[in-house]
Amino acid sequence: MDLAELPTRSRVVIIGGGIVGVSSLYHLAKAGWTDCVLLEKNELTSGSTWHAAGNCPTFSGSWSLMNMQRYSTELYKRLGAEVDYPINYHVTGSLRLGHTDERMLEFRRAKGMGRHQGMAMEVLGADELKRLYPFLETHDLKGALYDPNDGDIDPAQVTQALAKGAREMGARIVRFCPVTGARRENGDWVIETEAGEIRCEFVVNAAGYRAREVGRMFGRDVPMTVMSHQYILFDEIPEIAAWTREQGHKLPLLRDVDSSYYLRQEKNGMNLGPYEGNCRAHWTTPDDPMPADFSFQLYPDDLERLEWHLNDAMERVPILGTAGLQKVINGPIPYAPDGNPLIGPMPGVPNAFEACVFTFGIAQGGGAGKVLAEWVTEGRTEWDMWSCDPRRFTAYTDDDHCVAKGMEVYGHEYAIHFPRHVWPAGRGRRHSPLHDRIEALGGQFGPYNGWERANWYAAPGDDTSEESTLTYRRDGPWERRVREECLAVRDAAGILDLPGFSRFTLEGAGARDWLARMTTGAVPKPGRLGLAYFADEGGRIVTEMSVLALADDAFLLVTAAVAQWHDRDWLVRHLPADGSLRIEDVSERFTCQILTGPSSREILASVVEGADLSRGWLTHQEARIAGKPCRLVRVSFAGELGWEIHSAVEDTPAIFDAVWDAGRPHGLKPFGMFALDSLRLEKGYRTWKGDLSTDYSVLQGGLERFVKWDKPDFLGRDALLGERERGVSRRFATLVLEPGEHDAPYMSTVRHGGEVVGETTSGGYGYRTDRSIALAMLRADLTEPGTVVEVEIFGTPFRATVAADQALWDPNNERIRA
Incomplete structure (x- = not known):
């Protein structure tokens, strides 16, 4: 389209013409939204897409990313014929x-997830590999994961195919049209370009490595950095050419993940792509600014960084050493701090979305367009996509953090993500006011929305090295201490420093009625609190909050640390337009400690002023400790008698010191997040974006007791009524597993009679009950107590029994209510 044809209005404007932007346009058009325009400052694919290697893996440790990549491969297989x-x-x-036993466990877990999604992945022994790849040295290998759906695609061709399909459905693409600014005007976005202005209802930032530049036009600082990624093309190798002619197909794409590179047949030569530890970020300082235009450009070659990987690849596939080097591609690739893309609502910006910062844009591009189109057209996605949601990062992700994490993720692109391992880069962004005290007590920290919380407490002589955490096994150096922490909570008392809770005040006439319409259950009366579930229009679980009623129309909403921007957006988006209600984010002003265990009342009684500790479960009250004001909340995620002690940040050290000094004679011990996870599993308590997500409805989640059916209206009510009438197809259950050296990871496949019947949503060990536990979503007819199923843990089936009660510990809540 010529610039003269730039329309003055469109329903959606997409900024960026790489594969993700074009796929988003295509999928919007497929959804019937054909009044959409894509703006590209140069030619389509001129950013990272044109120089991408084009690999299309389905492998991922993330359920949602695997779904998205699987969809891409399915789309690409039919796309050429579909659009001609x-x-x-x-x-x-x-x-x-796989070089190690731990790597082979990762492969077995991925195989189970892939099989659950219908993909025929296989784990092969080392002796089977030469059948598929005769040029491979296998003497030091344990085996490999074989993915038959993997391969490679021409990035420019697939992008142009998507563009052709979008145009034929009526969507428009304007090339050579740089966006220069954006403003909000009368409920519309006005997108400013060199060719004029275009108004739209929705806008999408799909600007790739320029996403941060575009984001600033909307007041958004996109958390990302740009890495240099090189791959090497080699000349034709006659032996490979002969093998290909004889077999009629190319060699499988090879990834030596423990050595951090891929090796792919390119025509009859080879393509080597390392992810080197001594990597380089670009455009990170004023002395190294991003050029005004970097279309179809590359960085200078920097082969010295790749020398180790090149030598290793030649030892692994010796025939590679006979080929001459043909070309080096060194181009920019954007990285978010965790390596996952940003797809979804732009935090705090109305009617704006992001589909950017893709490190594997070709593999994920097809699925990303599907997800983005669902966000725009429906306000929700088929699969829970929290792994890619832009709101998962909050204000702690400044430039230094993004660069440090981007380099760490790039240099460990193929690393195993062990359940107890904490990556060291970009740490210390947010500290509790008790951080020094917790550290002195032996706290071993991990980040939660940037907040440093103690995962466990080490004793002198314990191994606290990073290397000790590189295992899937339960019995790391932390296990003995976590057991001690859990038993202290059971038998005496424990205290947990818990900075970072997200807190929102809600005030205004009609606040109670509004909350009643927004949540599935009852709204508590003043002085009480309740657990509230927010559903979407499909009845699926959006979020969970503790609602503290301060007055009839004044509430404090408390939710997970990482949910801060997600839940704020959900609340603000649904506020009445008349301004009658006010929501304020007060997360940074307060912090929390949990005091819990059978001795907690006695400990608290010795230091508290102005409180009635006989008040029952699910109450809250103002009080003073050490002369400092606080709010005592009678609830405990650990499943014991206890209180949350909420206080202003500046008052918290004095409160902690008073409680700590009073508690030590009673056996008070500090406990960490690992212990809390064990304790909550024994109670069947769910965690957000693990057990609670939009992959499940409120009824499937076993939360019917939190649904007040006699309310005249609430969000998701019609969908939930329909589901109740039809019958719930799957339900939440607690499983007790026969013991092994590993507990069930998230998304372990559950089978019955050889059929896949569900998946675990979390798992771990309960030290009060001395059992391996998994929370799971099962086919509804299999959730009767005593039903025996099999949970596949790293490829090995383990017998599991559906528990008689979702809570294995104190099922009648007698200890909590004491």
Whole structure:
């Protein structure tokens, strides 16, 4: 389209013409939203897409990313015929090589997830690999993961095919049209370009490595950095050419993940792509600014960084050493702090979305367009996509953090993500006012929305090295201490420093009625609190908050640390337009300690002023400790008698010191997040975006007791009524597993009679009950107590029994209510 044809209005404007932006346009059009325009400052694919290697893996440790990548491969297989555009798509399969037992466990877990999604992944022994890859040295390998759906595609062709399909459905693409600014005007976005202005209802930032530049036009600082990624093309290798002619297909794509590179057949030569530890970020300082235009450009070669990987690849596939080097590609790739893309609502910005910062844009591009189109057209996605939600990062992700994490993720692109391992880069962004005290007590920290919380408490002589955490096994150096912490909570008392809770005040005439419409259950009366569930229009679980009623129309809403921007957006988006209600984020002003265990009342009684500690469960009251004001909340996620002590940040050290000094004669011990996770599993308590997500409805989540059916209206009511009438197809259950050296990871496959019947949503060990526990979503007919199923843990089936009660510990809540 010529610039003269720039329309003055469109329903959606997408900024950026790489594969993700074009896929978003295509999927919007497929959804019937054809009045959409894509603006590209140069030619389509001119950013990272044109120089991408084009690999298309489905492998991921994330359920949602695996879904998205699987969808991409399915789309690409049919796209060429669907839009009548030629695409070079080679489905070669792939081998991920495993050097260690732990790596093979990762492969077995991925196989289970893939099989659950209908993909025929296999774990192969080392002796089977030469059948698929005859040029491979296998003497030091344990085996490999074989993915038959993997392969490679021409990035430009697939992008142009998506563009052709979008245009044929009526969507428009304007090339060579740089966006220069944006403003909000009369409920619209006005997008400013060199060719004029275009008004729209929704806007999408799909600007790739320029996403931060575009984000600033909307007042948004996109958390990202840009890394240099190189791959090397080699000349033709006659032996590979002969093998390919004989077999009729290419070699599988090879990934030596423990050595951190991929090796792919490119025509009859090879393509080597390392992810080197001594990596480089670009455009990070005023002395190294991003150029005004970097279209179809590359960085200078920097092969010295790749020398180790090149030598290792030649030892792994010796025939590679016979080939001459043909070309080096060194281009920019954007990285978010955790390596996952940003897809979803732009935090705090109305009717604006992000689909950017993709490190694997070709593999994820098809699925990303689907997800983005669902966000825009429906306000929700088929799969829970929290792993990619832009709101998962909050204000702590400044430039230094993004660069440090981007380099860490890039240099460990293929690393195993062990459940107890904490990555060291970019740490110390947010400290509790008790941080020094917790550290002195032996606290071993991990970040939660940037807040440093103690995961466990080490004793002198304990191994606290990073290396000790590189295992899937339960019995790391922390296990003995976590057991001690849990038993102290059971038998005496424990105190947990818990900075970072997200807190919102809600005030205004009609606040109670509004909350009643927003949540599925009853709204507590003043002085009481309740657990509230927010559902979407489909009845799916959006979030969980503790609601403290301060007055009839004044509330404090408390939610997970990482949910801060997500839940704020949800609340603000649904506020009445007349301004009658006010929501304020007060998260930074307050912090929390949990005091819990059978001795907690006696400890608290010796230091508290102005409180009635006989008040029952689910009450709250103002009080003073050490002369400092606080709010005592009679609730405990640990499942014992206890209180949350909420206080202003500046008052918290004095309160902690008073409680700590009073509690030590009673056996008070500090406990950490690992112990809390064990304690809550024994109670069947759910965690957000694990057990509670939009993958499940409120009824499937076993939360019917939090649904007040006689309310005239609440969000999701019609969908939940319909589900209740039809019958719930799957339900939440607590499983007790036969013991092994590993507990069930998230999304372990559950089978019955050889069939897949569900998945675990979390798992771990309960030290009060001395059992391995998994929370799971099962086919509804299998949730009767005593039903025996099998949970696949790293490829091995373990017998599991559905518990008689979701709570294995204190099922009647007698200890909590004491």
